[in-house]
Amino acid sequence: MTNQAETDLPVLSVRNVTIDTIPGGAKPIVRDISFDVRAGETVCVVGESGSGKSVTSMAMMGLLPKDALRVTGGQILLDGEDVLSVSEGRMRALRASKVSMVFQEPMTALNPVKTVGEQVDEVLRIHTKDSRAERRRKVLSMMERVHLPDVERIYRSYPHQLSGGQRQRIVIAMALILRPRLLLADEPTTALDVTTQKQILKLIKELQEEEGTAVVFVTHDFGVVSEIADRIVVMNRGDLVETGDCRQILSAPRQDYTRMLVSSVPSMQPRCAPLTDQPKVLEVVGLSKRYGKPGKSEVLAASDITFTVRKGEITGIIGESGSGKSTVARCVMRLTDPTEGAVVLQGQDIAPVRNLRAVRQKVQYIFQDPYRSLNPRRTIAQSLMEGLVNYGMPEREAREKAARTLELVNLPAAVMERYPHQFSGGQRQRIAIARAIVMEPDLLIADEAVSALDVSVQAQVLALFEDIRERTGISVLFITHDLRVAAQICNALVVMQKGCIVEQGATRDVLTNPSHPYTRALIDAAPAPDWDFQNFRPLPLAV
Amino acid sequence: MLSFIIKRILSAIPVLFMVAILVFLVLRLAPGDPAVMIAGPNATPDQLQQLRESMGLTRPLLEQLIIWLTNMAHGDMGTSLISGKPATELIMDRFGPTLALSLSTVVLAIVVAIPLGVVAAWQRGKVLDRLVMGLSVLGFSVPVFIIGYVLILVFARILGWFPVQGYQPLSNGFVPFAQRLVLPSVALSFPYIALIARIVRTNVIEVMNEDYIRTARAKGLKESAVLMGHALGNAAVPIITIIGVSIAMLIGGVVVTESVFNIPGLGRLVLESVLARDYTVIQAVILLFSAIYVVINLVVDLLYGVFDPRIRY
Structure with missing residues (x-):
């Protein structure tokens, strides 16, 4: 060698x-x-x-x-x-x-019905003549080399018992155990x-x-x-x-x-300041969400969440998977009922509202995956008009409005009679945005709305969000795990970890001067925080 | 897990109770009279009436039901209206042959169907796959009694490899026992082979698109090892489900096969009892079948946990 x-x-x-x-x-x-x-x-x-x-x-x-x-x-x-x-x-x-x-x-690269030890062992079994004991020793030592804790236990574990990071370590152990x-x-x-x-x-x-x-x-x-x-x-x-x-x-x-x-890669340089002089559109006060029965099986997905979104602001909720950011969004949307707390939308607390018909129109949602969020059997016109017609707008008027909204997201009105599969991912996400803003909501919730997009398309969609905000004064609750994206378009940030808010404030303050160690860790973990991709040079002021 | 099993067994009691009431009522609603069967065509109406009274058939329906249920609760399945023997004894006499036939059929079906299904999945779209799938349509659509008679004709009459009909208990030696089981098991297993092979093929094909199959190939595994070691285990849950359903369906198929091959099993007992309107025996056998269904379902659920570590009770 x-x-x-x-x-x-x-x-x-x-x-x-x-x-x-x-x-x-x-x-x-x-x-x-x-x-x-x-x-x-x-x-x-x-x-x-x-x-x-x-x-x-x-x-x-x-x-x-x-x-x-x-x-x-x-x-x-x-x-x-x-x-x-x-x-x-x-x-x-x-x-x-x-x-x-x-x-x-x-999550899917490992066979769910075999222990991870067996799966790493299989590589040695088919490529070497080592004895069973020898193989076991090698697998355990490789697991230690990929810094897995408690390797004896992990050896006997099934993939679903491990975290995503641990599984990827197993895959890496499997890949490198024969020193390719x-x-x-x-x-x-x-x-x-x-x-x-x-x-x-x-x-x-x-x-x-x-x-x-x-x-x-x-x-x-x-x-x-x-x-x-x-x-x-x-x-x-x-x-x-x-x-x-x-x-x-x-x-x-x-x-x-x-x-x-x-x-197209967004820089870690915050660009927007909060709009403190604007009226409040959304106030979330002391919101909590529990799953399961009280006692043993109880999971606190969100705990004592309080934040405000003002008119024309894009407020980012950032956090890793399991931080509770989507739970908060679902509670605000009332897709799930909050256990405690108030969600005040334009002065009205919608948390206890039973008849959601009026609320639905005011809050619209954009999902992560543009390939699955549009009904494949409906034309774009049908998808865009359905909500309007549902709220009593005559069909003719709804069609005109849908056409105008498509132009707002830079798609020609001529696409109305086509089906979602005829569009690229970026175009679909534009359509999904059009579908949401055609309802003229007070608040738009974008749940990882640009995460599934290619970076060049992502840049275009981010620009579109800003453009729409300028033109309509809409408020956006922008949920993302990506600090670069958040830096790019958010006025204010809410940082969540394990169901709690650990820090919130103006984007600039949070990113340049984080007060909580978790925020610091997130910023440090973001790859290449000090490179200004847009200008092909290092960032002038270190973040 | 133990509490799961106990819960499931307890929840079977109301199920069996409902089955018991339904069977009782449906049988009473059906035309026919056991007294006529026993007394024969020449009995006078008086004699018939006397017979009915002695058999307890003249009491109010609800009373009959309560008596029967009470006896059942004490483990007394009642006595045959026709032969006067206890139903339990009749069932025990006939249980052996049916058990032997069902088990051999299930084992045969699984042993043949799983490799066929895996091969078909592996050779998807090619000659071998089409052949297996074509045969499975055939196995599915030809009635068991036709397959049975064709097998008798070819292997018993023409070739003379096996006895034509009949049954010998295992206590009379393995060879005569097995010889007489081969043809009925083969005949009875055809539709189940077809069914299970199809399910295996579909599920293995589906699993072959999963990421971990790519991982297995990237390790340098042979395709056969990928199929048997990684794909089949992940396709197990739906396959076990269908095997469970097959066993349940099998009990119905046994009635026909036992008649064709003249095997004195439970299927024949049901047939004879139905023809004679022997209420107690029919009730007992159907309750037994229901209990078997419940047990099969429980075993299937427990097997899920064996094959898929993500399922725990």
């Missing part, structure tokens, strides 16, 4: 790889991609959805779906051996021992909270340095890229746009696409 690492031969050499669908489409989905990865080096493959970055990494593992995709040209050399031309048996032998993979979704030469990491931290993400990135780096592993890190997140990449490969719609070292791509991208991509 060592002499191989010392030679100048790259561990991975992707040469002119082209991948096409079966049967072949008009254009291959990955075209003529070439790049090298050396031992100990981290190469980030960056691109938006549909860029072909994941397909390329699956091809390196020989795991393309056989009946749907195939490599039609080029070579993928792993230590000089072309994985595209080896036998099925040889490819199986290479997997996990020379090239292994860490996947995006740790190449690790493919496909968005391995995207589904994780920022603080967990930071730990996992650190772990991968640490193990990589110990073993001299070459890492291909597929991601859409430039924050992560700037933290870990040695070199960057930018892909767009199947083409390789640009490669270069990390600093060069971030500070002086040569291609327009790369410039656009990098500058």
